[in-house]
Every structure is written in C-alpha cells, then in structure tokens.
C-alpha cells in the first residue's frame with residue numbers, strides 16, 4: 001500500500017473512532033519499498049485539500065522521511081515549486097509499506113501488514 | 128448542429144447513462160434529441176460556441192465519445208428521414224454550405240445497414256444517388272480524409288420477411304470513435320488472476336465511466352475481490368483502493384496470481400493506491416459524521432471525505448450467506464468470544480463472523496458513500512433483483528445521494544442492476560428526507576433467508592402468482608448467459 005493510504009485509515013475499533021489519537025495509525029517494524037510512478041500534478045492538487053496534513057507530517061517522520069513543514073502548502077506552492085511536488089509525490093505515491101504493523105494510539109491494537117496488505121479484521125470482543 | 132451517435136445494440140439500458148456521464152466528465156452540455164432502446168442510432172445536439180465554430184463543436188463531439196465503451200462512433204448529421212428521397216431533399220436544402228470544403232478531399236462512402244442488407248448493385252446505385260454533392264477528390268478505401276455514411280435502420284428480420292426498404296435513414300460525416308476494443312485489453316480470459324465472481328471487463332469499464340473515473344481522482348471498491356473494478360477505474364486514470372473481508376481474494380497465490388499481479392499485467396501498478404482486508408461494517412476508513420442538511424458553505428465540504436468515486440459489486444449472498452464480523456448468538460456460544468480474546472493476537476487467528484442482511488448491507492454502502500464521497504462524487508454499485516415485478520427489489524435511497532441512473536442486465540429469471548448516485552452537497556440536502564430516514568424501521572432477522580429477500584426468491588425459483596401483463600414495450604429482453612450469482 002502506498003503511504004497515501006495511511007492518511008485515509010484509522011483504527012477499526014468503534015470505541016477508538018471518537019478519539020483523535022486513533023489517527024493516524026503508527027507504523028511499527030515497517031519495511032518500505034519504492035516504486036517509480038509518473039508524477040501527476042493534478043492528482044496532488046486534487047488531494048491537497050483532502051489530506052490531513054498533521055497526520056501526514058507524523059507519518060512522514062515516523063517512516064524516517066525529512067520533516068514536512070508545519071502547515072500544508074497551498075495549491076500555488078505546489079504549482080510553482082517543483083521540488084515540493086516531487087517530494088510529496090515520492091512520499092505519497094512512490095513509497096509502499098510492505099511489511100510490519102500499524103498500531104492504534106488509543107487501544108494499542110496492532111494490525112499486521114503482510115505483502116503490503118494490512119488486515120483490519122477484528123475479533124468479536126472488539127466489534 | 129446535430130450529431131449522430133452510433134451505439135452498439137447491446138447493454139441498451141447502460142448506453143444513455145454512460146454517454147451522459149461522459150458529457151459531465153468532459154463538461155459538455157449535451158441534449159438528447161432522439162433516442163430509443165431498440166435502435167442503435169441516437170441524435171444529440173451540442174452547444175454552438177459564440178462566435179459559431181464548427182471545428183470547436185466537432186472536437187467536442189469527438190471528446191464526448193472518446194472513452195465510451197457502448198458508443199461505436201459519432202458523426203456530423205447531415206440529414207435523416209423515413210425514405211431515401213426525403214433524406215436527399217433534407218441534405219440538399221440544409222447542408223449545401225458544407226459541401227465545398229470537402230470538394231477536393233479524399234473520401235469514401237459507407238453503407239451501415241442495421242438489421243438489413245443490400246445487394247452490391249443496390250449499394251452502387253444508392254451511393255451514386257449522392258452524386259449531387261459533387262465531390263471531386265479521389266476515392267480511398269483506407270484512411271480517407273472524410274468518410275460519408277448512409278445509416279439504414281431496418282425492422283428486425285427484414286431480409287426473411289422480404290421488406291424492401293429500411294424504416295429510417297441517416298446521412299452523416301464520420302468524426303470519431305469510442306473505445307469498443309478496450310474490453311478486449313482487460314478480457315477476463317487473458318487476465319492472470321480471476322474468480323467466479325469477477326465482473327467482465329466491458330461492464331466494469333462501463334461502471335467506471337458512469338462513476339466518472341478519470342486521471343487525478345481517488346476511487347474505492349469495498350468488495351474488491353480480485354480487482355475488476357479497481358483495474359477498470361485505473362485504466363481510466365484514477366488511483367484505485369480496494370478492500371475485501373476475504374483477504375485471500377486480494378492475496379491470491381501470493382506469487383503471480385494476485386490482485387497486484389493483475390495491475391502489473393496491465394501496466395497499472397502506479398495507480399494501485401492500496402488494498403486491505405476489512406469489513407464494511409467495521410471499516411478502518413476515516414469518516415466524519417454527516418454534515419447537517421442545508422449546512423452553511425463554511426464547513427469544509429471535503430474534510431474526511433476523500434473519494435471521488437466508489438464502485439462495487441457487493442456479494443449477493445446466494446452461494447454463501449452474507450457475513451460481517453461478530454458472533455451470531457453471543458449468549459448461546461460465549462466460548463467463541465472468549466477464544467477470540469485469548470487468540471486474536473496470533474497470526475493465524477480467524478475472526479468469527481455472523482449473518483448480515485442484504486438490505487442492511489445496501490444501506491451501509493449508501494451511508495458509507497454519503498460519509499466518504501466528495502461533493503458530486505459518485506457511487507455506482509450492482510444489485511440483483513427478480514425479473515418479476517412483484518418480487519422486484521426497490522432501488523435503495525439515501526437523503527444525501529441523488530439517484531442518477533438505473534441500468535439492468537437481464538438473465539433468465541433474475542437481473543442485476545447498476546445503480547448510480549451523486550453525493551449531494553450538504554447545503555442542498557433535504558432536511559425532511561433526513562428526518563424520514565431517522566424514523567424508518569431497520570429490517571431485522573437472523574437467518575440468511577430472512578435477511579436476504581433475493582436469496583429467498585432465488586432458491587424458491589422466483590415463483591410468484593401468474594404474471595399480469597408485466598412486459599413493457601421497448602424493454603430489452605435479450606438474455607445473456609447467466610453468471611453464477613455472487
């Protein structure tokens with residue numbers, strides 16, 4: 001799964017949803033892989049208002065990427081700053097989480113990731 | 128100017144929703160002038176720019192159908208009428224200003240006879256009857272500058288019935304083609320990894336068109352299986368996400384035969400956003416509560432709503448009952464949950480499941496779509512229904528979603544429908560509809576049949592009291608080979 005996915009996912013346990021600490025999930029023992037993907041500026045521009053920037057900044061730091069700025073770039077920034085566009089593309093679209101775990105900051109539940117596919121099925125006492 | 132769309136005479140009820148979706152996608156104001164389910168010919172009107180420019184409108188026409196799976200071609204319509212003589216009269220009185228620009232072009236004449244045929248001498252004499260157009264350029268059968276086509280619409284079985292003339296004719300100049308060949312590229316027969324419930328390539332691509340899949344967009348399939356829909360939306364440029372309660376369908380053999388392997392086969396890996404094992408009723412997708420109807424525009428309309436489109440073919444629960452996470456009867460079987468508590472951290476633990484209602488599932492899909500689609504984003508999903516009107520299942524509704532189209536593929540005893548909805552921006556949502564939904568009774572039941580009226584009807588062989596004249600004229604009754612219901 002691309003790192004972008006982590007910006008859309010939270011803990012599947014219902015009682016965790018109300019707490020802001022259940023998002024984003026925290027990668028643990030993460031193995032990353034990188035793909036070559038053609039840059040699509042339109043995609044990043046469309047995505048920008050939908051991204052939770054604070055969560056992305058956390059994810060980026062936890063995966064060992066350089067610090068993202070505190071506030072999100074504007075669409076104009078993305079259009080004029082090619083390096084920024086490339087960096088964001090590389091993090092969101094080219095980096096894949098292949099193995100490891102995704103950990104909830106509230107309940108501590110660990111979702112295993114195998115071959116790039118996390119498993120969010122829950123035992124009945126957590127449903 | 129009017130244009131002629133030459134449709135394929137198949138999947139009839141999908142044709143207009145597809146072309147109308149493509150008009151929305153390309154930002155073209157298209158007006159349907161004449162259309163009928165039993166004809167492959169459709170007349171549309173495109174807006175004239177000011178100042179009038181035929182080249183601009185021509186490029187709009189080409190744009191409109193360039194991605195269509197069911198439209199074969201689009202044409203500048205020079206005339207139409209019930210007989211060749213009325214057609215000639217129209218062409219002569221209304222299009223003579225167009226003739227000079229094709230005076231020197233290389234060209235060819237084609238006869239497109241739908242449900243009919245002409246002998247060679249007839250063809251020659253018909254084509255010669257257009258000689259007044261005065262074209263001087265060379266005739267080229269391959270890649271001519273211009274192709275002029277006489278389209279004939281014959282009644283069904285006209286040759287054995289000895290009918291001498293078509294019932295209607297159109298004369299056109301060819302402009303551009305759709306993508307009738309794209310389904311071959313994604314053909315299930317040549318796909319590395321499929322299952323019995325994989326949606327065929329043609330219908331998956333039509334679904335992607337109707338849901339407006341396009342470059343720069345984010346799409347999601349919550350019942351992705353081996354990836355038929357994610358592949359189709361990615362083929363049209365969208366970034367695709369998918370999940371399934373059965374992780375094995377995504378993983379396949381963990382070598383070449385995997386969902387990811389399918390993306391690799393088609394060179395679409397860059398557009399595979401991510402896949403995960405999950406249950407829609409306990410989804411890890413981040414959601415926000417629905418905004419109040421009529422809410423002010425200041426509320427960030429897309430916060431927590433990330434998908435441009437959701438497309439899926441949910442399980443119909445016929446072969447196996449529908450399942451979600453949980454224990455069917457926790458009081459009778461307390462050990463199931465106890466075992467879960469002790470074992471769930473082990474890698475091979477399989478969480479227990481309980482039966483799930485079909486209508487509840489459809490409602491969950493709509494609620495999920497309302498919470499996760501951006502404004503004007505689309506959800507398109509398939510659902511089965513009995514052919515008999517009395518057993519027909521109603522089209523589900525949701526106050527935050529506008530029903531845009533219902534298309535039907537008919538099999539012998541049952542049909543499946545593709546229903547497409549648009550996410551209404553909060554400010555336009557009807558508060559009365561929201562209130563009505565809150566007061567509505569939710570279906571209840573515990574067994575697979577109680578929970579699933581389609582499954583029940585399926586196993587009872589769709590028996591109902593004798594039908595009372597339910598056939599509708601004009602409704603396509605062609606039946607296709609029945610796939611196993613999901």
Ligand SMILES: [Zn+2]
Nearest residue numbers: 011016104107
């Ligand atoms: Zn949690």
